[in-house]
Each structure stands twice: as structure tokens, then as C-alpha cells.
Amino acid sequence: MAGDVPSFGDPTRYLPELAEFVAIPSVSRESDPGAMRAAARWLAGQLSFADGRLIPTDGNPVVTGEWHGAPGAPTVLVYGHYDVQPTGELAEWRTPPFELTIEDGRAYGRGATDDKGPILVVLKTAQAYLRQFGALPLNVRFLFEGEEEIGSPNLPAFLRRHAGQFAADLVISADGAQWRASEPSVSVASKGLIALDIRVTGASRDLHSGRYGGTVQNPVHTLARLLAGLHTSDGRVAVPGFYQGVAELSAPQRAELAAISFDDAAYAAELGVPALFGEPGYSTLERLWLRPTLEVNGIEGGGRYTVIPHVATAHVTGRLVPGQRPAAVLEAIRAHLSGAAAPGVRVEVTAEPGGAAAYTIDPGHPAITAARTALAAVYPGQQVILARIGGTLPAAALFEEVLGAKTLFFSFSTADEMLHAPNEYIRVRRLGEGMRAWAHLWRLLGGQLA
Amino acid sequence: MAGDVPSFGDPTRYLPELAEFVAIPSVSRESDPGAMRAAARWLAGQLSFADGRLIPTDGNPVVTGEWHGAPGAPTVLVYGHYDVQPTGELAEWRTPPFELTIEDGRAYGRGATDDKGPILVVLKTAQAYLRQFGALPLNVRFLFEGEEEIGSPNLPAFLRRHAGQFAADLVISADGAQWRASEPSVSVASKGLIALDIRVTGASRDLHSGRYGGTVQNPVHTLARLLAGLHTSDGRVAVPGFYQGVAELSAPQRAELAAISFDDAAYAAELGVPALFGEPGYSTLERLWLRPTLEVNGIEGGGRYTVIPHVATAHVTGRLVPGQRPAAVLEAIRAHLSGAAAPGVRVEVTAEPGGAAAYTIDPGHPAITAARTALAAVYPGQQVILARIGGTLPAAALFEEVLGAKTLFFSFSTADEMLHAPNEYIRVRRLGEGMRAWAHLWRLLGGQLA
Numbered sequence: 001m002a003g004d005v006p007s008f009g010d011p012t013r014y015l016p017e018l019a020e021f022v023a024i025p026s027v028s029r030e031s032d033p034g035a036m037r038a039a040a041r042w043l044a045g046q047l048s049f050a051d052g053r054l055i056p057t058d059g060n061p062v063v064t065g066e067w068h069g070a071p072g073a074p075t076v077l078v079y080g081h082y083d084v085q086p087t088g089e090l091a092e093w094r095t096p097p098f099e100l101t102i103e104d105g106r107a108y109g110r111g112a113t114d115d116k117g118p119i120l121v122v123l124k125t126a127q128a129y130l131r132q133f134g135a136l137p138l139n140v141r142f143l144f145e146g147e148e149e150i151g152s153p154n155l156p157a158f159l160r161r162h163a164g165q166f167a168a169d170l171v172i173s174a175d176g177a178q179w180r181a182s183e184p185s186v187s188v189a190s191k192g193l194i195a196l197d198i199r200v201t202g203a204s205r206d207l208h209s210g211r212y213g214g215t216v217q218n219p220v221h222t223l224a225r226l227l228a229g230l231h232t233s234d235g236r237v238a239v240p241g242f243y244q245g246v247a248e249l250s251a252p253q254r255a256e257l258a259a260i261s262f263d264d265a266a267y268a269a270e271l272g273v274p275a276l277f278g279e280p281g282y283s284t285l286e287r288l289w290l291r292p293t294l295e296v297n298g299i300e301g302g303g304r305y306t307v308i309p310h311v312a313t314a315h316v317t318g319r320l321v322p323g324q325r326p327a328a329v330l331e332a333i334r335a336h337l338s339g340a341a342a343p344g345v346r347v348e349v350t351a352e353p354g355g356a357a358a359y360t361i362d363p364g365h366p367a368i369t370a371a372r373t374a375l376a377a378v379y380p381g382q383q384v385i386l387a388r389i390g391g392t393l394p395a396a397a398l399f400e401e402v403l404g405a406k407t408l409f410f411s412f413s414t415a416d417e418m419l420h421a422p423n424e425y426i427r428v429r430r431l432g433e434g435m436r437a438w439a440h441l442w443r444l445l446g447g448q449l450a
Numbered sequence: 451m452a453g454d455v456p457s458f459g460d461p462t463r464y465l466p467e468l469a470e471f472v473a474i475p476s477v478s479r480e481s482d483p484g485a486m487r488a489a490a491r492w493l494a495g496q497l498s499f500a501d502g503r504l505i506p507t508d509g510n511p512v513v514t515g516e517w518h519g520a521p522g523a524p525t526v527l528v529y530g531h532y533d534v535q536p537t538g539e540l541a542e543w544r545t546p547p548f549e550l551t552i553e554d555g556r557a558y559g560r561g562a563t564d565d566k567g568p569i570l571v572v573l574k575t576a577q578a579y580l581r582q583f584g585a586l587p588l589n590v591r592f593l594f595e596g597e598e599e600i601g602s603p604n605l606p607a608f609l610r611r612h613a614g615q616f617a618a619d620l621v622i623s624a625d626g627a628q629w630r631a632s633e634p635s636v637s638v639a640s641k642g643l644i645a646l647d648i649r650v651t652g653a654s655r656d657l658h659s660g661r662y663g664g665t666v667q668n669p670v671h672t673l674a675r676l677l678a679g680l681h682t683s684d685g686r687v688a689v690p691g692f693y694q695g696v697a698e699l700s701a702p703q704r705a706e707l708a709a710i711s712f713d714d715a716a717y718a719a720e721l722g723v724p725a726l727f728g729e730p731g732y733s734t735l736e737r738l739w740l741r742p743t744l745e746v747n748g749i750e751g752g753g754r755y756t757v758i759p760h761v762a763t764a765h766v767t768g769r770l771v772p773g774q775r776p777a778a779v780l781e782a783i784r785a786h787l788s789g790a791a792a793p794g795v796r797v798e799v800t801a802e803p804g805g806a807a808a809y810t811i812d813p814g815h816p817a818i819t820a821a822r823t824a825l826a827a828v829y830p831g832q833q834v835i836l837a838r839i840g841g842t843l844p845a846a847a848l849f850e851e852v853l854g855a856k857t858l859f860f861s862f863s864t865a866d867e868m869l870h871a872p873n874e875y876i877r878v879r880r881l882g883e884g885m886r887a888w889a890h891l892w893r894l895l896g897g898q899l900a
Contacts, residue, residue, distance in 0.1 A: 177661070190660075191660055191663075193660075193756070195756070202723055203721040203722050203723050204721065204722030205722075205868070205871055205872070206871055207871075208840075208841060208865075208870050209743070209745045209747060209767060209769060210640075210840040210841030210842055211629075211839075211840050211865045211869065212840070213641075213738070213745055214728045214734075214737030214738050214769075215717070215726055215727070215728055215734050215737060215738050216721060216726060216727055216728070217685070217723070217727035218745050218746060220748070220749055221678075221680070221681055221746060224673075224675075224746065225674075227670070227671065227674035227678075228671075228675045228677075228679075233791065235667070267665070271653040271654065271657065271662070271666060272653050272655075273652055273653050274795070274796060275667075275793055276666060276794065277667035277793055277794030277795075278665055279664065284664075287665060288662070288663070288664050291664055293659070293663035293664045295668050295756075295758055296668060296670040296671060297659060297670075297753065297754065297756055297757050297759065298670070298753040298754055299673075299674075299749050299750065299752065299762065300750060301749050301750075302747050302748030302765070303747065303748040303765070304748055304765045305747060305748075305765075305870065306643070306645070306747055306767045306870075307748075307871075308745055308747070309747065309748065315753070315754045315755075319660055319663050343725055344723055344724060344725045345723070345724070346724060389661075390658075390659075390663055390664070391658060392660055415661045418655070419661065420656075420658050420756075421655055421656055421657075422655070
């Protein structure tokens with residue numbers, strides 16, 4: 001069987017190229033057009049075997065390409081994103097974020113694991129196939145966007161406009177981390193996402209708390225009351241209607257999750273929390289994978305002086321599960337907040353456009369079967385877990401709607417690799433494992449090992 | 451009577467000197483030692499008639515001086531501060547904060563009214579007396595500190611060390627604004643102050659809300675719950691023991707305040723709030739002057755991304771009235787916050803040292819009588835109101851303790867002049883009114899008009 005897929009050698013040989021890619025600060029939230037184009041062009045250069053090129057959008061360009069040399073074989077569309085999160089506080093990084101730094105088998109850098117490393121895995125898989133065998137085992141199209149980290153605002157219109165060009169039997173996403181490093185997993189669901197901002201405004205300016213104290217409502221007090229009202233003290237979401245449409249867990253679902261080893265104490269220790277916490281009546285894994293959540297991501301107002309701040313704001317997001325409609329959940333939250341009495345201040349609740357519903361793929365889908373087989377080939381003797389992604393990949397729902405194709409998440413990022421945080425990294429061994437797994441997957445999907 | 455006090459001419463003639471003083475960015479919270487010393491030296495230069503000089507402290511120097519040429523007359527100690535608040539957001543200033551800008555009878559600049567303008571009033575009063583009459587009507591010592599805006603951390607030790615040098619029959623404070631521009635007032639009380647910080651910590655880092663959501667407590671949720679628990683929804687402080695020792699308002703107190711014209715609607719319109727708000731059962735003025743308050747001055751945590759923040763913080767201050775002991779109030783708040791259940795996070799409550807009790811001076815005190823007479827001379831036909839300062843002047847309690855002297859607040863700042871905010875200003879006419887009022891006050895206190 002060894003001859004059926006290319007050989008890749010030591011994964012460290014690919015690090016110089018990953019370093020080049022990471023060195024381009026393609027932070028979509030800061031949208032430096034030069035950096036975004038540089039990252040896109042770097043990627044197009046790697047896709048020379050597939051006529052790699054940029055297609056403009058109303059935002060950052062999409063990088064595309066296609067290899068159609070396997071007549072009769074299926075066509076897959078490979079999805080990923082070349083944009084990265086902002087670095088956040090530079091002081092919290094132990095190494096420069098845009099200088100790939102190798103330490104103890106880990107490659108540190110912004111984007112190393114989300115999503116530049118996983119994209120490199122696919123590029124090298126394709127290049128190895130072509131170099132060693134002269135062909136890929138199936139037809140491949142590529143769609144790498146540059147706005148995933150800001151919610152893909154231009155992807156829907158772009159995809160609808162170019163739907164014919166991206167037609168495929170299956171989408172394979174290089175984005176969407178495997179959930180832990182100790183065993184292989186394939187994801188069968190991702191959560192949806194809604195986002196909203198709350199802004200409480202009082203006076204036209206900050207007021208001296210002595211000279212005005214006792215006469216006006218403090219917007220921070222109102223905001224605190226509104227935010228405290230989003231949850232019960234034991235961790236359940238208190239917004240009426242939030243859980244509408246969410247199916248209660250079935251006995252087989254609970255059994256399936258209970259069969260997966262999960263060490264609450266080790267997990268708490270790794271995160272540094274004194275105890276785990278969440279909606280009562282569910283195990284940690286059930287809450288993480290199968291229950292919707294609502295989190296306040298940020299609050300801001302006033303400062304450290306003796307003022308009554310005149311504005312206080314909060315950013316709130318919810319992660320949805322199947323059965324929840326994003327628009328209905330947003331409306332339920334808005335109604336809950338608007339119904340709370342707030343004399344003396346103005347409360348504005350603004351829903352961010354672009355909410356995403358949860359996504360699922362049938363565990364019996366042929367792509368899932370192929371993925372499990374490919375992983376079993378790379379991780380012999382290990383159980384392949386059917387996992388869920390707590391994060392949101394709105395592209396999957398979009399591909400289903402526009403292309404009529406399901407999406408297989410097949411990333412070799414791991415969820416603990418500081419995604420969106422300082423000191424992001426990817427395990428170097430995962431690069432090699434990923435290339436072998438993608439090679440097996442493509443061969444399986446191409447029918448050559450069927 | 452006109453000949454008994456110096457003449458001052460048009461107040462605009464003093465603006466160039468105020469501009470010089472304001473131009474020195476003596477922001478004590480940023481503590482640029484060069485700027486602090488420059489402001490202190492400028493002030494000492496103005497006090498050449500009183501052997502003006504700097505005395506070092508463990509922080510910024512005190513500027514002092516004395517004129518003892520009125521044997522047999524009382525000695526007053528004039529207090530003020532040459533430090534100013536930070537500018538805050540420069541974008542919110544319509545004019546450069548350290549360039550005094552005159553517009554419509556107002557002189558804009560950081561420190562113009564808190565406390566550089568009111569200090570200039572005293573300096574010019576003394577200089578005019580000496581130039582025109584060759585003498586002051588009483589003995590005067592000066593104490594201008596450079597750390598009032600950061601809570602005067604070094605003043606207590608300094609004053610104890612130099613108590614003999616500052617002995618006086620009365621302290622007159624150039625700090626402590628009059629409460630409104632429409633009528634003269636003299637203050638007979640100021641509120642006390644306590645401050646504390648709340649810090650809620652969860653994981654060792656911000657967590658991706660999808661990849662970890664549902665498994666850990668969100669520190670912002672806990673903070674919101676703690677802050678919401680500080681007040682009832684109708685605006686009363688909900689901390690058990692907070693009101694301990696606070697006397698219920700007497701019928702004469704209520705009648706006194708009810709006799710003062712106060713237009714709630716105009717006040718709300720000036721502040722830009724949709725409605726006034728505060729502890730039920732009290733009028734706006736009663737809440738402002740006679741009731742203690744507790745305000746969240748600032749909150750911070752996370753940002754606008756989809757994270758579960760790992761830290762959320764709040765700064766809280768209380769304004770106290772007579773009968774409340776700062777240490778006891780702080781302990782009551784700490785107990786209230788610590789008693790709240792907060793599973794999954796750590797809550798730290800840190801009291802700031804240096805809480806101050808409220809301060810009062812008997813409305814029948816001879817200094818109050820002299821102040822009312824002096825104001826009546828400058829504002830003929832207008833009622834002089836006995837007002838309270840909602841702000842805190844910890845120096846007054848300190849002077850009483852160390853020097854055994856009461857403090858008369860006699861500032862010509864007005865409470866609406868954007869103290870501690872962008873676009874701080876002083877009314878130019880107030881400079882002239884202040885000089886004439888100080889001149890009358892000194893003459894009255896010196897016994898020459900008795």
C-alpha cells in the first residue's frame with residue numbers, strides 16, 4: 001500500500017515555506033491591502049500546478065485554481081483562508097508573531113495553525129502527488145478566501161457569482177481544528193454563530209462622580225444588570241426562547257459522548273481555571289459539543305478615575321446548535337434586553353449581520369467514512385473519534401446552499417494550539433501526518449482504493 | 451468702602467499668566483517630573499512676595515511661602531494644587547488642552563478651573579493688595595501641592611512633618627468648585643471617598659468561545675453579576691451596612707434644600723440624559739448633597755472578538771456623607787462581593803488605601819459668615835446659598851486633624867466647567883469676581899471691616 005500515496009519525508013523540510021507564509025501579516029481585521037495581496041499572491045504561486053490566480057471580490061481577493069486531469073473521478077473543492085487574526089497584545093507573545101519559531105516540535109506564529117499550516121498541508125500533498133506520480137487521484141478546485149476571520153462578508157456574493165466555477169461533489173475544508181492531539185478525530189458538526197453589540201448611553205459626557213453622583217443613572221450599572229440577566233447564576237441562558245428548537249439529547253447521543261475519554265480535572269488544569277462551569281444537567285463534553293452558549297466577549301466603559309462614564313458597551317456572541325434559527329435567537333435576545341427597565345439611560349442593541357446556523361454532516365456520509373479510513377491509515381491502532389467543532393464555519397452552510405455539496409472538515413490544526421490567542425502554534429508532526437492523511441483521503445475519494 | 455480693597459481691572463488682563471500656567475502639562479497621574487517641577491517653579495515665582503519656594507516630598511514638591519506683615523491679625527493658610535487631571539482622549543477636545551483658548555467669555559484648557567485659575571485668583575489678590583496698599587490685611591501662608599488629582603498620597607506625612615510651619619487660624623481652599631454659575635454659594639460640606647478594584651480571573655488566557663464555550667465560567671458574566679448586585683434596580687445601594695451611621699434627613703434640612711431653586715428638567719437637559727435617576731425618596735438636590743453614592747467608574751474585559759475573556763475588572767468608588775466610616779464601608783462592600791457565589795473564577799477585591807471621611811464646617815462658623823458677606827459685596831442683591839460639595843477634599847479633614855484648623859472652601863471654579871473632562875474651562879468673569887471676593891474676605895477676616 002505504501003506506494004499508493006506519495007512519500008513526504010521529514011515534516012521539518014516544509015517549515016521554511018510555512019515561515020514565508022506566516023511572515024506575511026495578512027490580518028484581515030486590520031486590512032492592510034498590501035499584506036493581504038502579498039499573502040494571496042504567495043498562495044497563488046504555490047498553486048502554479050493548478051493555474052493559481054487571484055479573483056477580486058468587494059474585499060480581499062479569493063485565491064483559486066483547479067486541476068482537472070482525472071476524467072471520470074470525482075471533483076473536490078478545497079477550502080481554506082489566508083487571512084489571520086490580529087496579534088493582540090504583542091507583550092503576551094513569547095516570540096515575534098510573524099517570525100515562525102520552532103521550539104520543542106512546535107512552530108509558533110500567527111496563522112501557523114489557523115489556517116496557514118493546514119493550507120500548506122494540502123498544497124504539499126498535491127505537489128507531492130504530481131511530482132512523484134504525475135497526477136492527482138481526483139479532480140481538485142481550490143478556494144482560499146482572505147476574510148474568514150472577519151466573518152467572510154464577501155464570500156456569499158462571490159460564490160453565487162462564480163458558482164459554476166466551483167461546482168464540486170464534496171468540499172473539503174482545511175479549516176476547522178481537530179479537537180485534541182491525543183487521538184485522531186473527524187468532525188461531523190460545527191456550531192452556528194450570532195453576534196450583537198449592546199451600547200448604554202447616559203449623559204453627553206463623563207461626569208464627575210462627586211459633582212453629579214446621585215442624580216443620574218450610571219450606564220455601567222445598567223449594562224451590568226442587562227448582562228447579569230443573560231444567564232441564571234448556575235450558568236443556563238436566561239433569555240426566553242433561546243433554547244427554542246434545540247432537541248434534548250438522546251440516550252444514544254449521551255452514550256456516544258460518554259464513551260469518549262474526557263478528564264475534567266486535566267482539562268481544568270490545562271486552562272488554569274479553579275473549576276469547570278456551565279449549564280447544569282450536562283457533562284462537559286455535552287455542553288461543549290451539543291449545547292448552545294451565549295458569551296459576553298468584551299465590556300468597556302469609563303476608566304480608573306472617579307467618573308460616572310457616559311457610555312458602556314458590550315459585545316456578545318452566541319454559538320448555536322441545530323434547530324436554532326440565528327434570526328430568531330437574535331430577536332429573542334433583543335427582546336429580552338429591550339424589555340429590561342433602564343430609566344435614565346438609552347440602550348441600543350445592534351445585531352451584527354451575517355449570523356450563521358449550525359452545520360452538520362451525516363456520520364454515515366461517504367466522505368466521513370473515507371476520512372475515518374484515511375486517519376486510521378495514518379494513526380494505526382487508534383480510535384478515530386466523531387467529534388464536533390464548537391466553533392463556526394459559516395462557509396459550510398454556504399457551500400451546501402450554493403453548490404449543493406457537503407463539507408468535510410479535514411484540518412490538521414488542533415484546538416489547543418492557541419487559535420486567536422497569543423503564541424499560536426502548530427505541532428510540526430501534524431504537518432506530516434496531515435499530508436499523509438490528505439493523500440489517503442484523496443486516493444480513497446478518487447475511487448482508486450475503493 | 452470701595453477703597454478698602456484693591457481694584458483689579460478687567461479680568462482678561464490676567465489671561466496671559468493663566469495661559470503660561472496652563473501650558474505646563476503638570477499631569478500628576480502621568481508624573482513627568484520635569485513638568486511637575488516646572489509648574490511648581492512657576493508658582494513659586496508668583497509667590498516672590500512671600501518667599502515662594504519648593505519643599506520636596508516623597509512625590510511632587512509642595513510650593514510654599516508666607517507673608518507675616520500683619521502682627522496681631524489672624525493667620526490663614528491658603529491651599530490649592532498645581533497638578534491637573536490627564537487630558538483623556540485628545541480627539542474629544544475642541545481646542546488643544548494645554549493652550550489656553552478664549553471663546554465667548556470662557557478660557558478653555560486643562561487645569562483652567564481645577565485648580566490653576568482659582569490659584570491665580572489668590573495670587574493676583576495678594577499681589578494687588580501689596581502693590582496698591584503695601585500690605586495684606588492679614589497674615590497668609592501658602593500650601594500648593596502637586597498630587598491632589600492622585601489622592602494626595604504624600605500630603606499627610608508632609609504636613610505632619612512640617613506642622614509648625616503651616617499653623618493657621620483657618621485654612622482657605624482655592625480648590626472645591628462653587629456649585630453653579632447662576633448664584634454665589636459657599637460650601638459647608640464635602641463628601642468622603644472610598645475606592646476599590648474588583649478583578650475576576652478565569653482561565654490563564656483568553657479562550658476561543660467556540661472551542662471552549664460551555665465548559666468554563668466567563669469572568670465578565672461574574673463581574674456583571676457582582677456589579678449588578680451593588681444596587682437595587684431602583685437605584686438604592688444594595689450593600690448591607692452601606693448606609694450604617696447615615697442620619698435620616700431632618701425636616702429643617704429638607705426645607706432648606708427645598709427652598710433652593712433647582713430645575714430638574716433643565717439639569718437633565720444640560721447633561722443630555724433622558725431622565726434623572728437615583729435613590730428613591732429623595733429630591734435630586736438631596737441625593738446630590740446629602741446622600742452617599744456608590745458608582746462603578748470603569749469596566750474592562752475582553753474585546754470585540756469571539757473570545758471568553760480571562761480577566762474582567764472594575765473600578766468602584768463611593769462618596770460618603772457624615773456618619774459613614776470609610777474603613778467600615780469598604781469592609782461592607784468587600785464582604786458583600788466576597789459572599790456572592792462565583793464558581794469557576796477567582797474574585798479579588800482590593801481597597802485603595804487613603805479613603806477619606808466626609809467633611810463639614812458649621813454654617814455658623816465665623817469664616818462662613820465672612821465668606822457670605824464677601825460674596826454679598828461682589829454679588830449685590832443675590833442670595834448666597836449654603837451649598838455642599840459632592841466631591842471630596844481630603845485635605846480639609848487632614849488640616850483639621852494636624853493643624854486643628856477648619857477649612858473654608860472659597861473657589862471661583864464652577865461645578866459645570868468640565869472638571870476632569872475634555873474641554874475644561876473657567877468663566878473669565880469669575881477670575882475678576884474671585885479676586886474681589888478674596889480681597890473682601892481677607893479684609894473681613896483680618897478684622898478691618900469687623
